[in-house]
Amino acid sequence: MNPGSVTGCVSLTPLRAALPWAPRRGTARTTHTEPAAFDMLRVHAFEALRPAGSRAALVSCPAHGIGLLADDRQASCGCCTDTNSYRQVLEAASPDEARKAIERLKDQGVLTPDPKPCMYVYRIARDGRRQIGVVAAVDRTALASAIAPGQAHGTPDVPTWAEPATAVFDDPASTISDLAAEDMNERPLFHFNAGDGTTHSGWLARDPQRYVDAFAALPGRATLVRPGACTGCDRMITLLLDSTNALDPLPIPRCGLFVPCAALAS
Numbered sequence: 001m002n003p004g005s006v007t008g009c010v011s012l013t014p015l016r017a018a019l020p021w022a023p024r025r026g027t028a029r030t031t032h033t034e035p036a037a038f039d040m041l042r043v044h045a046f047e048a049l050r051p052a053g054s055r056a057a058l059v060s061c062p063a064h065g066i067g068l069l070a071d072d073r074q075a076s077c078g079c080c081t082d083t084n085s086y087r088q089v090l091e092a093a094s095p096d097e098a099r100k101a102i103e104r105l106k107d108q109g110v111l112t113p114d115p116k117p118c119m120y121v122y123r124i125a126r127d128g129r130r131q132i133g134v135v136a137a138v139d140r141t142a143l144a145s146a147i148a149p150g151q152a153h154g155t156p157d158v159p160t161w162a163e164p165a166t167a168v169f170d171d172p173a174s175t176i177s178d179l180a181a182e183d184m185n186e187r188p189l190f191h192f193n194a195g196d197g198t199t200h201s202g203w204l205a206r207d208p209q210r211y212v213d214a215f216a217a218l219p220g221r222a223t224l225v226r227p228g229a230c231t232g233c234d235r236m237i238t239l240l241l242d243s244t245n246a247l248d249p250l251p252i253p254r255c256g257l258f259v260p261c262a263a264l265a266s
Contacts (some may be wrong), residue, residue, distance in 0.1 A: 041169060041215040041222055045117035045208040046137040046237060047261040049102070052112045056190035059110060060200070060254040061087040063163045084110045086256025089161050098161050102263055111259060119205035120189070120258060121180045122164075122239055124251045126198045131251055132180055133241040134211060135164050135202075135258050140234055143167055143224040161263040163255040165228030165236050168243040169221075175214045177242055179205075190257070198251055202258075215240070226252065229260055 051059040084105070092098035105111040120135040143165075171177065183203045191201040205211055222240055229237040237260050239253050 041142045041218050041220070042139040043119070043134075043136040043142075043212055043215045043240070044138075044235065045119050045205075046235075047113065047117050048120075049106060049111040049113050049259040049261060049263075051190065051256065052109055054190075055084060055110060056200070056202075056257060057192035057194070058084045059086050059105070060192075060194070060256040061085055061090065062196075063252045063255055084108075086259075090159075090255060095159070098159065099264055102161060102259065106264075111256075113261060117208075119208045119211055121183045121203040121205055122253065122257075123184070123201040124198055124253070125201075126247065126251055129247055131241065131247045132177070132184075132245070133239045134176060134180060134205065135237065135239050135253075136208075136211065136215075137235045137260075138165075138167065138222065138238040138240070140236055142221050143236065143238070144221045145224045159263075160229050160260060161255075162229045163253045164258060165224060165238040166226040166241065166250060166252065167222040167224045167238050168241050168246055169215075169218055169223070171218055171242045171244075174242070175217070176211070176240075177245065179210055179214060182206075194254065200254060200257070225250065228253075229263070 050056075086105070089098050089101040089105075092101050102111065106113075122133055122135050124131045169176075183205055186203055186206070189202045189204060191199070193199050222238070223243075224236075224238075227236070228239075237258065241250070
């Protein structure tokens with residue numbers, strides 16, 4: 001599958017073979033040296049707009065550049081035709097029109113801002129398997145790209161209002177997974193079936209600084225496997241996934257669940 005497929009997945013198979021830190025099945029993990037300062041994985045909380053209450057299923061839509069066939073629309077939850085749908089932002093004719101569409105959703109109470117910068121735990125389930133990651137703003141210098149030139153979505157810059165980027169990291173001690181498991185004991189911000197075989201759930205990261213410290217202590221940078229929303233020239237909103245627990249192919253985050261407030265200034 002390729003990133004532009006209808007199912008919206010990214011294959012990790014070539015990445016596992018190419019990345020020197022990627023663990024191989026049936027073998028021990030590679031030994032890591034202490035990362036240089038510029039390799040530190042720096043993450044940050046960010047100001048976001050989120051679907052209000054139980055509207056996440058109606059607001060969210062497939063990722064930027066991934067279309068739906070007519071049969072898929074009929075089988076979906078109706079998110080692509082509802083007036084609350086974030087698809088109106090993706091289909092805007094210009095950045096200004098996209099910004100106005102976000103403002104309309106905000107003014108109508110469809111999207112609401114969190115009171116302070118946050119991070120989020122995001123789970124995507126498919127075929128009985130679960131993919132759990134952390135959505136945060138990540139320094140571009142902390143992202144090594146595995147996207148080939150000329151590949152679909154091969155540029156690191158997509159609209160500020162699109163879905164989070166996707167990156168994988170190596171976490172030998174499962175520190176990030178343990179933090180996420182704690183936050184997932186709380187009531188989710190949203191939980192819905194997207195109608196395409198995937199179920200999406202999100203939680204607030206109660207103490208972002210714990211994630212900041214844990215990511216900074218990891219051995220090396222994260223590897224960008226699919227670009228996504230930016231908050232400026234230096235940071236990218238990213239779904240960060242532990243490489244050893246990543247599904248293959250990777251499901252792509254949906255749009256409209258974590259909209260950076262920077263999109264209103266685009």
